[in-house]
Structure formats: structure tokens, C-alpha cells
Amino acid sequence: MDIFPRREKSKQPKIMLLFYLFTLLFLDFSCVSCKQSNNNVPLTESDYRALTSMKAQLIDLNRALISWNGTRARTCSSWAGIKCVMGRVTSIQLPWKSLQGRISESIGQLRALRHLSLHDNGLVGPIPTSIGLLRNLKGIYLFNNRLSGLVPPSIGNCLNLLAIDFSNNRLTGFIPPDLANLTRLYRINLSRNLIAGLLPNELGSLSRLNFLDLSNNTLDGEIPVFLFEKMANLSVLNLSDNNFTGQIPDTVGNNNVSSLTRLDLSRNNLTGEIPVSIANIKNLSSFDVSYNDLFGPVPPVLAKKFNSTSFIGNFQLCGYSFSTLCSSSSQEPGKNPPFNSQQAQNHHKLRKNLIFISAGALFLVVILIVCCVLLCCCLKMRKKRADKSGNSEPMPAGGSEPETGGKLVHFDGQFVFTADDLLCATAEIMGKSAYGTAYKATLEDGNEVTVKRLREKMTKARKEFEIEIGQLGQIRHPNILALRAYYLGPKGEKLLVYDHMPNGSLASFLHARGPETIIPWPTRLSIAIGTSRALHHLHEKENIIHGNLTSTNILLDQKNNPKLAEFGLPRLVTGPASSELVATAGATGYRAPELSKPNKNPTAKSDVYSLGVIILELLTGKSPVEAEDDGPGLPEWVASIVKEEWTNEVFDVELLGEAGSDVGDELLNVLKLGLHCVDPTPVARPDAKQVMEKLEEVRPGPNDSVEAAAACIE
Numbered sequence: 041m042d043i044f045p046r047r048e049k050s051k052q053p054k055i056m057l058l059f060y061l062f063t064l065l066f067l068d069f070s071c072v073s074c075k076q077s078n079n080n081v082p083l084t085e086s087d088y089r090a091l092t093s094m095k096a097q098l099i100d101l102n103r104a105l106i107s108w109n110g111t112r113a114r115t116c117s118s119w120a121g122i123k124c125v126m127g128r129v130t131s132i133q134l135p136w137k138s139l140q141g142r143i144s145e146s147i148g149q150l151r152a153l154r155h156l157s158l159h160d161n162g163l164v165g166p167i168p169t170s171i172g173l174l175r176n177l178k179g180i181y182l183f184n185n186r187l188s189g190l191v192p193p194s195i196g197n198c199l200n201l202l203a204i205d206f207s208n209n210r211l212t213g214f215i216p217p218d219l220a221n222l223t224r225l226y227r228i229n230l231s232r233n234l235i236a237g238l239l240p241n242e243l244g245s246l247s248r249l250n251f252l253d254l255s256n257n258t259l260d261g262e263i264p265v266f267l268f269e270k271m272a273n274l275s276v277l278n279l280s281d282n283n284f285t286g287q288i289p290d291t292v293g294n295n296n297v298s299s300l301t302r303l304d305l306s307r308n309n310l311t312g313e314i315p316v317s318i319a320n321i322k323n324l325s326s327f328d329v330s331y332n333d334l335f336g337p338v339p340p341v342l343a344k345k346f347n348s349t350s351f352i353g354n355f356q357l358c359g360y361s362f363s364t365l366c367s368s369s370s371q372e373p374g375k376n377p378p379f380n381s382q383q384a385q386n387h388h389k390l391r392k393n394l395i396f397i398s399a400g401a402l403f404l405v406v407i408l409i410v411c412c413v414l415l416c417c418c419l420k421m422r423k424k425r426a427d428k429s430g431n432s433e434p435m436p437a438g439g440s441e442p443e444t445g446g447k448l449v450h451f452d453g454q455f456v457f458t459a460d461d462l463l464c465a466t467a468e469i470m471g472k473s474a475y476g477t478a479y480k481a482t483l484e485d486g487n488e489v490t491v492k493r494l495r496e497k498m499t500k501a502r503k504e505f506e507i508e509i510g511q512l513g514q515i516r517h518p519n520i521l522a523l524r525a526y527y528l529g530p531k532g533e534k535l536l537v538y539d540h541m542p543n544g545s546l547a548s549f550l551h552a553r554g555p556e557t558i559i560p561w562p563t564r565l566s567i568a569i570g571t572s573r574a575l576h577h578l579h580e581k582e583n584i585i586h587g588n589l590t591s592t593n594i595l596l597d598q599k600n601n602p603k604l605a606e607f608g609l610p611r612l613v614t615g616p617a618s619s620e621l622v623a624t625a626g627a628t629g630y631r632a633p634e635l636s637k638p639n640k641n642p643t644a645k646s647d648v649y650s651l652g653v654i655i656l657e658l659l660t661g662k663s664p665v666e667a668e669d670d671g672p673g674l675p676e677w678v679a680s681i682v683k684e685e686w687t688n689e690v691f692d693v694e695l696l697g698e699a700g701s702d703v704g705d706e707l708l709n710v711l712k713l714g715l716h717c718v719d720p721t722p723v724a725r726p727d728a729k730q731v732m733e734k735l736e737e738v739r740p741g742p743n744d745s746v747e748a749a750a751a752c753i754e
Contacts, residue, residue, distance in 0.1 A: 081127045082115055086149050091119060091129070093146035104137040128152035135181070136160045136726070143187075148173035159205070160184040160730070167206070172197040183207040183229065190214075191230065196221040203227040207253065211235055215254075217242040227251040231278065234258060244270040253278040255304065262286035263305070268297050276302045280328065284308040288329070293317025302326040306353075314338055314357075326518060330354070337366045348452045349516040361452055447528045449506075451513040457483055462527060462537070467491065471592075475609045480540060488540040489524070498613050499534055508611045509536075515582055519574035521595055521603040534612075541595035541603055546654070549596055551663050561695050561703055564658040565738065567594070567602045568710070572732040574604035575651055579644050579728050584608050587642035589650035590630045591657055629653065629664030629673060633720055645722035651731060652717025659711055661692030675718040682715070706738050 083091070095108045107120045116124035123131035129150045139161040147153070148170025154177060163185040171180070172194025179202060180195075187209040195201070196218025202225060211233040219225070220242035226249060235257040244266030250273050260283040267277060268291045277300065288305065292315055301323050310332040318324070319341035327346050331353030338351055338360040351360040358366035448459040467479035476494040483489065499505055506528075513523045525537040543549060546567060550559065571594055578584040586593075586607050593606040630653045632646035653664050656678050664674040672680065681690050688696065691707055713734050719725050726734070 081124065083119075083124065083129070084127045087124075087127070087129045087152075090144075090146045090149035091122070094144045097142045097144045099140035100137075101140065102138045104134065104139065123155075125152065130176075131155040131157075133157045134161070136730075139163060141165075143168050143182075145170045147171070150174065152176055154178045157181040158185070163187055166190070167192050167195075167211075169194045171195050174198055175200065177201055179203045181205045182209070185209050187211060191216055191235070193218040195219070198222065199224070201225060205229040206233065208232040214238075215240055215243075215259075219243060220245045222246070223248065225249055226273070229253045230257070232256040236260070239264050239267075241266060247271060248273055250274060251276045254282070255280040257282055260284060263289060263310075265289045265291050268292045268294065271297070273299055275299050278302070278304040279308070280304040280306040282308055284310060286310065287312035288315055288318075288334075290315050290317060293320040297321060298323065300324055304328045306330045306332070308332055310334060312336075314342065318342060347516055347522070349514070446530055448525060449513075449527075450525045451523060457487075457489075459527060462491070462535070465491075473588075473606065475606070475613070481537075488542075490538040490540045492536040492538070494534045494536065494609075494612065496532060500612060500614055502528065505534065505612060508608075512608045512611065515578075515608070517574055517577045519570040519602055519604060520577065520607065521605040538605070539603075541597050543596035543598065543600060545592050546594040546596060546602065547591040547663070549600070550591065550657065550661060558694055561706070563600055564695075565706065565710070565735070567596075567600065568655050568658055569732070569735045570602040571604060571654060572651060572728060572735050574602070575647060576728040576732045578604070578607055579647070582608075585642050585644060586647050586650075589647055589654070591654055591663075594654070632722070634722055643722065644727060645725050648717050648725045648728055648731060649722075651728070652714045652725070655710060655714035655717065659691055659695070659707065659714065661694065675715070678711075679715060682711075709738050710735070 091108060095105055098105065100106075105120060107118055116122055116127070116129075121132060121134040121137075122129055123133070130152050131154060132150075133155065135157050139158070140163065142165035143158065143163060145168045147156075147168055151173065153174050156174075156177065156179070159181045160183070163182070164187065166189030167182065167187055169192045171177070171192055175198060177198045178200055180198075181203070183205045184207070187206070188211065190213035191206065191211055193216040195204070196216065199221060201222045204219075204225065204227065207229045208231070211230070213235065214237040215230070215235060217240040219228070220240070223245060225246050228246075228249065228251065231253045232255070235254070236259060238261040239254075239259065241264060244264070247270060249271050252267075252271075252274065253276065255278045259279070263279065263284050263286065267274070268289055274297060284305070285308070288310060292303075294317065298321065300321050303318075303321075303324060303326070306328040307330070310329070312334065313336035314329060314334060316339045318327070319339050324345075327342065328350045330349060330351060333356075334351075334354040335356035337358055340359070342350075343360045348361040348364075351357055351364075358364045446459050446463075448462065450456075461483050462481065465481040465483050467481045470478040470480050470490065472478070474495075475498075476492055479491045479493070481489050481491045500508065509523075509526050513526070516522060521538050521541070523536060523538055527533070527535040527537070529535070553559075575586065575589070578586060584607055586604070587610060588606055589604075593604065595603045595605050597603060630650040632642075632649035634640055635642060635646055653674060656674050657664055660674065660678065662674060662677075678690055690711065695703075695707060713726075713731065717725055717731060
């Protein structure tokens with residue numbers, strides 16, 4: 041029996057809409073109809089020679105350019121990755137083709153070229169200076185190669201250029217001031233190169249710029265004020281991992297940067313205090329100044345809005361966590377007041393007074409401790425009586441009091457509690473996994489946290505466990521569930537304390553809601569983007585394979601922002617236990633096919649497969665775990681429906697109700713991406729970064745123009 045039966049056909053008002061969606065996908069897959077005439081027009085002689093010259097300097101290991109031979113007809117349809125208009129090449133799209141060699145200078149002969157995408161290959165050598173001859177160029181994407189040499193100043197002649205991405209190469213030299221000529225630019229990414237020198241003041245003329253990432257280079261000098269005075273549309277600014285010096289400009293919080301959402305100045309040599317004006321940026325959702333030489337108090341608004349990882353590594357910075365409280369006499373470093381003899385006498389008297397005060401305070405502390413112990417015992421007795429008539433149960437801790445050897449370690453977080461508070465909390469079981477049982481714990485003050493009790497006899501020894509858990513406790517990302525504390529009981533109990541997510545899991549959000557609850561497309565797309573960002577962070581920044589990515593392990597906060605949970609737990613268990621868990625890695629319906637082989641460990645590609653299933657789950661509204669043993673899984677079902685040209689039946693009916701032309705395009709683009717992620721062959725799948733970038737390109741941000749967004753989508 042097919043677990044995913046076809047729906048009844050929609051009524052007349054939706055017939056044209058469904059036909060539109062099907063037509064779009066059909067045209068994209070078959071590459072016929074309106075584009076056929078353009079593709080069958082012979083290439084011009086100059087463009088033909090330019091392409092053959094380009095191929096001569098490329099090493100095609102996977103024979104991706106086998107159709108680029110001189111014996112075939114010169115029509116555009118004969119050339120893989122090439123699009124044309126009236127015989128002129130307008131687009132070269134050859135990403136992920138394992139191409140090596142150099143980019144030929146003959147590319148400058150393709151005067152009608154608008155889009156150049158050669159990213160994620162193994163190209164070497166310089167970027168051709170003849171790029172400057174391409175006056176119609178709108179987007180150039182050469183990231184994730186091994187290109188060297190300079191950013192060609194001639195690129196300043198491409199006056200229609202909207203997006204530049206040369207990130208993750210080996211480029212050197214300086215940022216050419218000629219970029220200032222590109223007044224239509226909205227995106228620049230030169231991160232992860234070896235570019236040095238100052239930021240040219242001429243760049244201040246790029247008033248339309250929305251995204252600027254220059255991180256992981258060797259840029260120096262002071263951060264120029266034009267970034268915060270002239271770039272009114274700037275949304276993302278990343279200058280991290282450079283050699284910038286001086287102070288953060290005071291103008292950073294003026295009205296000209298009200299659109300700024302992400303600001304990263306970490307890992308530089310910045311000094312001075314954090315400007316209070318930054319708190320005026322209402323849309324700022326990501327902020328990082330860690331690992332500089334900043335001093336003084338963190339503005340309270342910023343300390344409350346961002347966690348301690350945004351400020352750590354500045355040893356004279358205070359006020360951003362409970363362990364870095366500012367003293368009332370906090371002063372600028374190196375400016376101590378003179379200390380005369382009269383002050384010495386006063387200091388001596390003060391010390392005597394402090395001794396008496398300390399003795400009295402110590403006595404009060406002892407009394408308070410005794411009272412707390414008695415109070416906790418009373419509370420436990422009261423809760424035991426309440427449990428006999430209620431559904432709640434005490435937090436499991438092996439029946440041991442913390443005074444007998446328990447240890448509670450905090451990382452950070454908005455709630456401060458003791459071991460007694462945790463053990464006295466009432467708890468409700470939320471669920472169980474291979475690693476243990478999760479509880480919603482309500483502290484006595486009413487605050488809620490999620491506590492996971494790990495299974496006994498499967499975790500590592502205490503010393504090794506604390507090393508691993510200490511590393512996991514430092515992981516911070518807006519879309520990753522933060523580990524706030526852990527507790528080690530005297531009898532080997534191990535509790536992990538996380539933020540509690542009030543809206544539960546994505547699985548319950550999608551499949552356990554009432555019929556009156558509608559989940560609109562922007563919410564689903566936002567969840568997909570946030571999850572891909574979290575997975576990219578785990579893979580690239582933390583070197584962690586999730587291994588059990590499901591909609592159950594994606595939790596939602598009050599605004600339905602996704603938080604990825606259950607990550608890094610294999611690091612906490614012993615070798616035999618880890619082997620047992622690896623053998624069952626990945627829940628039914630989300631498990632990549634290659635993991636069914638013996639002794640096959642989860643990989644980044646198997647995580648991407650699970651992410652693809654979640655994307656299809658968001659699009660279809662169907663649960664992957666509902667399929668019967670002899671029935672198709674969700675990826676197979678979607679693929680079969682698309683193959684039968686009934687694409688409209690794939691999407692959740694709620695999405696079809698809101699699908700206009702823009703939403704229709706977005707649904708189809710995300711559908712294709714989801715199917716790409718669940719490719720049966722691991723090497724054919726994109727990595728998490730590529731999935732994240734594709735999802736972010738689906739819908740332009742609030743400051744992107746439609747034209748700019750179209751140029752960015754590949």
C-alpha cells in the first residue's frame with residue numbers, strides 16, 4: 041500500500057497555478073521550449089574560438105567537457121554548462137566539475153558573458169586580466185579553488201557587476217581601489233585569501249553594497265569609518281581574522297547602518313572600549329569582537345543580547361558574564377591613581393574593618409548554607425508527597441545529594457542555579473534516545489531548562505569526559521542548542537543542561553499540529569536555512585559529524601528559529617558504546633543508504649542526505665518515518681512523482697494555497713536542492729556550505745534588489 045497516496049485534484053481556481061508550477065519544473069529539467077531556439081543557433085566564430093582556447097588550458101579529469109570538441113556542431117546546446125543568446129555565450133556554469141588547470145585569457149573574448157561560475161574546482165594560476173573586457177558581466181563566482189596572484193584591477197571596468205566571490209583561494213596583493221567603479225555591487229566576498237594592506241577609502245562609494253566579507257586575510261590599519269557612514273545598505277560585515285588595529289569607530293551605531301544584521305570583528309588587534317552606540321543597531325542579530333585587546337565594560341544591552349563567546353579573549357573586558365563582573369572602580373589600563381602615605385593609613389584602617397566584616401559575613405554564609413540544606417530537604421519531602429498525586433517526577437540523580445561528591449559546572453546562560461536547585465526541580469519526560477532520557481526541568485524560581493541524563497555505563501571516564509564536554513560547552517551558534525552546564529553525580533550520574541525550547545521539535549511542529557494551524561512558506565524556508573547554517577558550522581568550524589540529523593533533533597524557540605540538538609554526543613561515550621551507536625546511526629527515513637553497509641561510519645555527506653530529507657519534509661509536510669518497510673521512502677516517493685510529471689502533488693497543499701510566481705520559483709528551486717542532497721551517491725551530494733548558500737540565494741534579503749538576487753542565483 042502506498043503510504044503517500046495522491047491527493048484529490050484541487051478545484052478550478054488552483055488549476056492554472058498547479059499547471060504553472062509543473063510547467064516551470066518541466067522547462068528546467070528538459071531545457072526546451074522557449075530556450076530551444078537560442079540553443080540551436082550556431083556560436084559566433086569569436087565565441088567558438090574562445091571556448092576551445094579555454095578548454096585547451098583546463099584539465100578535465102571527470103570528462104565534464106567531453107562535449108567541448110571541435111567535431112560537433114557549433115550550436116550552444118552541444119556545449120555542457122554553456123548558455124547562449126543568438127549565438128553569443130551569456131553564461132558559463134561549471135561548478136563542482138573537478139576541473140584543474142588555468143582560466144584562459146581568451147575568456148575576455150566572450151563579450152556577451154553575464155554569469156561566470158567556476159567555483160568548487162581545482163583551478164590554479166591568476167584570475168585573467170581580460171575579465172575587465174566583459175562589460176556585461178553581472179556575477180562572477182570563483183570561490184573554493186586554488187587561484188593565486190592579484191585581484192585584477194581591470195575588474196573595475198565591469199560596470200554592471202553585482203556580485204563577486206573569490207573566497208577560499210590563494211590571492212595576494214591588495215584590494216584594488218578600482219572596485220569603487222562598480223557602483224551597482226551588492227555582494228563582495230574575498231575571505232580566506234592572503235590579501236594584505238589597507239581598505240581603500242574609494243570603496244566608500246559602494247552605497248548599494250549589502251554583503252562584505254574580508255575575513256581570514258592579512259589586512260591591517262584601522263577600520264575605516266566609511267563602512268559605517270556611507271554604506272547605508274550594508275547588512276553583513278565580516279572583518280574577522282585580520283590584523284586591524286586601533287579602536288572600533290564610534291560611528292558604528294549611527295543611523296546609516298540601521299540595516300546591519302551581522303558584524304564580526306573578532307581575532308584582530310583592536311583596542312579601546314566597545315562603542316555604546318552599537319546598541320542602537322536594532323536589527324543586529326550576530327555580533328563578535330572576541331580575541332582582541334578591548335577593555336572596559338561591555339554595554340549592558342549587548343551583554344544581555346549576545347552570549348559570552350562574542351566577547352571572550354579580551355582579558356581586560358568585563359561585564360559580559362557572571363565571571364567577568366565589572367568593579368565600580370574599573371579604570372582604563374595603565375592609568376592608576378597616585379598612592380600617598382595618607383592613603384596608606386586609610387588603607388590599613390580599611391583592611392582592619394574588612395577583617396571584621398569578612399568574619400561576620402562568613403558567619404552569615406554558614407547560617408545560610410545550613411538553611412539552604414534544610415530548605416532543600418523540606419522541598420524534596422514536599423515534592424515526594426506531591427508526586428504521589430501528580431504526574432511529575434523528581435529529577436533522577438541516583439538519590440544522592442550534591443554535598444556527597446556531586447559537581448555542577450556552568451558554561452554560561454541566563455539562569456543561575458545550584459546543584460540543589462537542579463536536583464530539586466520537578467521534571468517531565470520529553471523523550472528518549474540512544475544516549476539517554478531528556479526531561480523538561482522546572483526550577484523553583486519558575487525557569488525551565490532541558491536536562492538530558494546520559495545512559496549509565498556507556499560514557500567515558502570522568503577525566504576524559506570532562507575534557508570532551510568542556511569542548512562541546514564552548515560551541516555557540518544562533519542555530520545550535522547551547523549546552524549551558526553539566527552535573528557529575530557521586531555515583532557516576534551525568535546530566536547535561538540545555539536551554540529549553542518552548543515550541544518543541546520540528547517533527548511535532550509539522551506533524552502534530554491541529555488542522556487550523558498553518559505553517560507558511562517563509563517560516564519553512566527560514567527553518568531550512570537555519571538548519572543548514574548549523575550543520576555547516578558543525579562541519580567546518582567544529583569538525584563534528586552529527587550522525588543523527590532528524591526533524592526530532594531540530595528544536596524551535598518562541599519565534600520558530602531552529603536549534604540543532606543531539607550533536608557531539610558520540611564524543612562522550614566509550615569505544616564499544618560508540619560502535620554500537622554508529623551501527624544504528626541515523627533514524628529510519630533519514631538514514632543515508634551508504635550507512636547500511638557494515639562498519640560504515642557517518643560522514644559529512646550522510647549528514648547532508650539527512651538534511652535533504654528534512655528539506656523534502658518541509659516541502660511535502662509528510663513524515664519520512666511513516667513509510668512502511670515495503671513502501672518507498674520520502675526521497676523515492678518525491679523522485680517518482682517528479683518523474684511522472686505530477687510535480688504539484690509533491691508540495692504540501694498549504695504551500696500551493698500561497699504560491700504566486702515568486703513563491704512557485706522558490707518551491708521548485710528548493711525541491712531541486714533537496715533532491716540533490718538525497719542523491720544515492722555520496723560524492724554527488726553538495727556539502728553543507730553549498731546547501732546553505734543555495735538556500736540563502738533562494739530568497740533575497742530585505743535590502744537586495746530583485747535584479748541582484750537574480751544574478752546571485754545559480
